Amino acid sequence: MSYEPPRAAVAVDLVVLTLRDAELCVLLVRRAGAPYKGRWALPGGFVEPDEDLDTAAGRELAEETSVSDLPVHLEQLRSYGDPKRDPRMRVVSVAYLALGPDLPDPVAGSDAADAAWRPVADVLAGTGKLAFDHAVILADGVERARSKLEYTPLGTAFCAPEFTVGELREVYETVWGVPLDPRNFHRKVTGATGFLMPTVKTTTRNGGRPARLYRRGLAELLMPPLLRPA
Amino acid sequence: MSYEPPRAAVAVDLVVLTLRDAELCVLLVRRAGAPYKGRWALPGGFVEPDEDLDTAAGRELAEETSVSDLPVHLEQLRSYGDPKRDPRMRVVSVAYLALGPDLPDPVAGSDAADAAWRPVADVLAGTGKLAFDHAVILADGVERARSKLEYTPLGTAFCAPEFTVGELREVYETVWGVPLDPRNFHRKVTGATGFLMPTVKTTTRNGGRPARLYRRGLAELLMPPLLRPA
DNA sequence: CCAAAAGTGTTTCAATTACACCCATGA
DNA sequence: TCATGGGTGTAATTGAAACACTTTTGG
Numbered sequence: 001m002s003y004e005p006p007r008a009a010v011a012v013d014l015v016v017l018t019l020r021d022a023e024l025c026v027l028l029v030r031r032a033g034a035p036y037k038g039r040w041a042l043p044g045g046f047v048e049p050d051e052d053l054d055t056a057a058g059r060e061l062a063e064e065t066s067v068s069d070l071p072v073h074l075e076q077l078r079s080y081g082d083p084k085r086d087p088r089m090r091v092v093s094v095a096y097l098a099l100g101p102d103l104p105d106p107v108a109g110s111d112a113a114d115a116a117w118r119p120v121a122d123v124l125a126g127t128g129k130l131a132f133d134h135a136v137i138l139a140d141g142v143e144r145a146r147s148k149l150e151y152t153p154l155g156t157a158f159c160a161p162e163f164t165v166g167e168l169r170e171v172y173e174t175v176w177g178v179p180l181d182p183r184n185f186h187r188k189v190t191g192a193t194g195f196l197m198p199t200v201k202t203t204t205r206n207g208g209r210p211a212r213l214y215r216r217g218l219a220e221l222l223m224p225p226l227l228r229p230a
Numbered sequence: 231m232s233y234e235p236p237r238a239a240v241a242v243d244l245v246v247l248t249l250r251d252a253e254l255c256v257l258l259v260r261r262a263g264a265p266y267k268g269r270w271a272l273p274g275g276f277v278e279p280d281e282d283l284d285t286a287a288g289r290e291l292a293e294e295t296s297v298s299d300l301p302v303h304l305e306q307l308r309s310y311g312d313p314k315r316d317p318r319m320r321v322v323s324v325a326y327l328a329l330g331p332d333l334p335d336p337v338a339g340s341d342a343a344d345a346a347w348r349p350v351a352d353v354l355a356g357t358g359k360l361a362f363d364h365a366v367i368l369a370d371g372v373e374r375a376r377s378k379l380e381y382t383p384l385g386t387a388f389c390a391p392e393f394t395v396g397e398l399r400e401v402y403e404t405v406w407g408v409p410l411d412p413r414n415f416h417r418k419v420t421g422a423t424g425f426l427m428p429t430v431k432t433t434t435r436n437g438g439r440p441a442r443l444y445r446r447g448l449a450e451l452l453m454p455p456l457l458r459p460a
Numbered sequence: 461c462c463a464a465a466a467g468t469g470t471t472t473c474a475a476t477t478a479c480a481c482c483c484a485t486g487a
Numbered sequence: 488t489c490a491t492g493g494g495t496g497t498a499a500t501t502g503a504a505a506c507a508c509t510t511t512t513g514g
Contacts, residue, residue, distance in 0.1 A: 005276035007237035010311070010322050046235035049320060053311035079309045079324050081240070081283035090279060092240050092322065094309050166465070184504065186467060208465025209511040396492070414477070416494060438492025439484040467510075477500070483493075 008081075008090040012057045013044035013134065014064070015077060015141030016098040019158050022174050023119045026138060027064065027106060028130070030114035035087050036131035040123075042138065043115070044093070057096040064115065065103055072100035073157035077141055085133050093132075097141045099157040146175055153195045156216040164203060164211035165189060165196075194218045238311075238320040242287045243274035243364065244294070245307060245371030246328040249388050252404055253349045256368060257294065257336060258360070260344040265317050266361030270348070272368065274323070287326040294345065295333055302330035303387035307371055315363050323362075327371045329387040376405055383425045386446040394433060394441035395419060395426075424448045 016027035028040040043064040047056040057074060077095040085091065106115035120142055129135065148154045149172060156163070158171045169185045189195055194217045202210035246257035258270040273294040277286040287304060307325040315321065336345035350372055359365065378384045379402060386393070388401045399415045419425055424447045432440035 005239040005241075005321075006279045008240045008277070009235040010238045010240070011235075047238070047311065047322075049236045050313045052313060053309060053322070076308055078306055079283060081277065081324065083280045083282060091235075092277075092283070092324070094311065094322070164466085181504075181506085182465080183467075183506080188503095190467095204465090204512060206465065207513070208463085209467080211466055394493085411478075412492080413479080413494070418476095420494095434485060434492090436492065437486075438490085439494080441493055462514085463512105465510100465512090467508105469508080470506090472503100472505075474503075475501080478498090480495105480497085482495075485491085485493095487488100487490085 006090075008092050010047045010053075011044055011091050011093045012047060012053060012060055013042045013080075013093050013095045013137055014057060014061055014098055015042060015095060015138055016061065016065070016072075016100070016103075017120070017141070017145055017158075018100050018103050018117065019171060019174055020102055020117055022170065023121070024142070024175055025117040026120050026123060026141075027103075028116060028118050028123070029064065029106075030116075031131055039131040040118070040128060041131035042095075042134045047094075053094050057094075057098075061096075061098055065106055070100060070103075071161060072098050072103075073154060074098045077137070077144060080133055080137060082133065093137075095137045095141065097144055099145060099154065101158060101160045149175055153192075153217055156196075159216075162199060162201065162213040162215055164206060164213060166206055166211060168214075236320075238322050239316075240277045240283075241274055241321050241323045242277060242283060242290055243272045243310075243323045243325045243367055244287065244291055244328055245272060245325060245368055246291065246295070246302075246330070246333075247350070247371070247375055247388075248330050248333050248347065249401060249404055250332055250347055252400065253351070254372070254405055255347040256350050256353060256372075257333075258346060258348050258353070259294065259336075260346075261361055269361040270353075270358060271361035272325075272364045273345070277324075283324050287324075287328075291326075291328055295336060300330060300333075302328050302333075303384060304328045307367070307374060310363055310367060312363065323367075325367045325371065327374055329375060329384065331388060331390045379405055383422075383447055386426075389446075392429060392431065392443040392445055394436060394443060396436055396441060398444075 014027070018025055027043055029043045031037055031039050031041050043060060045060050047053060051059070053076065061070065061072070061074065075097050077097045079092060079094045081092040083090060085093070106117070120138070123130065124135065124139060130138065145154070155168055155171045159167055165186050166182065168189060169180055169182060173180055196214040196217050199213045199215060201213040203213055204210045244257070248255055257273060259273045261267055261269050261271050273290060275290050277283060283306065291300065291302070291304065305327050307327045309322060309324045311322040313320060315323070336347070350368070353360065354365065354369060360368065375384070385398055385401045389397055395416050396412065398419060399410055399412060403410055426444040426447050429443045429445060431443040433443055434440045
């Protein structure tokens with residue numbers, strides 16, 4: 001005799017964050033079918049039989065944003081497996097966190113009636129509850145993003161490939177909701193080795209004196225908490 | 231027509247860490263059946279149809295350690311879903327990290343031929359490769375434990391309910407593999423509000439002058455990085 | 461010239477480190 | 488009384504926060 005383990009559907013759900021208009025925004029889709037028909041939800045879908053979890057997350061991200069070569073950060077967040085989280089059947093969802101620069105307006109996909117960027121603050125405040133347990137997943141994702149800004153170079157993921165120190169500072173100020181001293185911030189990030197790669201170019205797109213353009217530094221390397229939200 | 235999503239078996243695997251003899255050790259079981267018969271593996275099992283992931287992890291932990299009321303910390307680590315990670319079928323594993331004080335010697339369970347505490351250093355050094363992708367899971371778990379010591383009161387999870395500051399320091403020194411100044415350590419942890427709850431009791435079990443006994447402080451609250459491994 | 465953002469220097473203050481020193485017990 | 492770990496005090500060093508000030512553009 002051989003034991004046959006119970007089966008479940010495995011889904012990936014995406015918390016896709018970006019900054020639009022100095023606000024932290026999340027990508028939501030409106031559900032086209034039951035359950036929760038018409039409600040806003042995180043984009044996502046089921047994992048295919050021969051697909052890795054990361055691959056599935058990347059595929060869903062490309063589908064929903066209709067951009068294939070995205071300069072985004074994508075990492076696994078955590079899994080959610082309450083037996084009753086989906087009324088149809090047992091679904092274990094592996095949530096992913098994606099961060100990117102101001103991304104194009106989304107297009108409605110096959111299984112979504114509509115798609116849009118919505119300010120995280122509004123969504124979590126409860127204006128129209130999200131489907132399933134997606135409010136919890138979103139809250140977890142935002143918390144992860146906020147805390148990783150503190151000790152990783154992740155803030156650069158919200159910026160275009162080339163960005164100024166002032167633009168990067170705005171990322172931190174927006175995600176944390178606090179003002180930061182521009183002078184001290186400048187010293188901190190330019191001083192941290194491996195964080196920023198200077199280019200020769202400058203820009204005046206933000207007004208004032210020309211600012212040097214930087215690219216993301218090397219890796220995901222941990223660093224001493226270089227800035228604190230409080 | 232209604233779309234039927236692909237199904238997978240969902241497992242929980244446990245990285246159970248403890249300190250034995252001033253060494254970081256992990257609980258391993260020897261596999262009784264195929265695949266990887268006879269190889270060491272992380273304890274784990276399949277999630278039952280009506281079971282939450284956390285519940286399943288707690289159940290497996292109780293089964294493997296044969297202690298029901300464990301003073302252990304248990305948290306989700308991450309999920310692993312390579313389509314080929316289990317040769318039998320598609321298995322998505324949700325890994326959990328458990329930390330506890332010097333736990334009793336394990337007993338062989340129903341599906342494990344043997345169970346034992348093994349030093350993490352030995353296991354990761356490659357003395358007898360673990361089954362499946364468990365070496366990766368173990369490495370991820372150890373890294374999580376190490377980094378959480380830095381900014382959460384998690385170190386106390388390795389201690390008995392009542393412990394001395396010196397015993398707690400030994401935890402940090404062992405997990406990080408670095409010596410810490412006993413005087414400065416003492417000030418740090420006793421100074422951090424909510425970290426430790428003093429009792430009236432003292433002990434001389436470690437020799438020398440009697441040391442005050444403490445209990446874990448309140449919650450999982452984050453704190454400024456209170457000690458650094460480097 | 462003026463406003464506005466970029467970037468540097470310097471002072472102040474807080475935290476960490478290193479280490480001298482005392483304390484309370486068991487052997 | 489000596490060895491051992493527990494615990495306090497304090498000076499030196501390091502790092503963070505505050506802010507005066509200069510630079511370089513657009514209008």
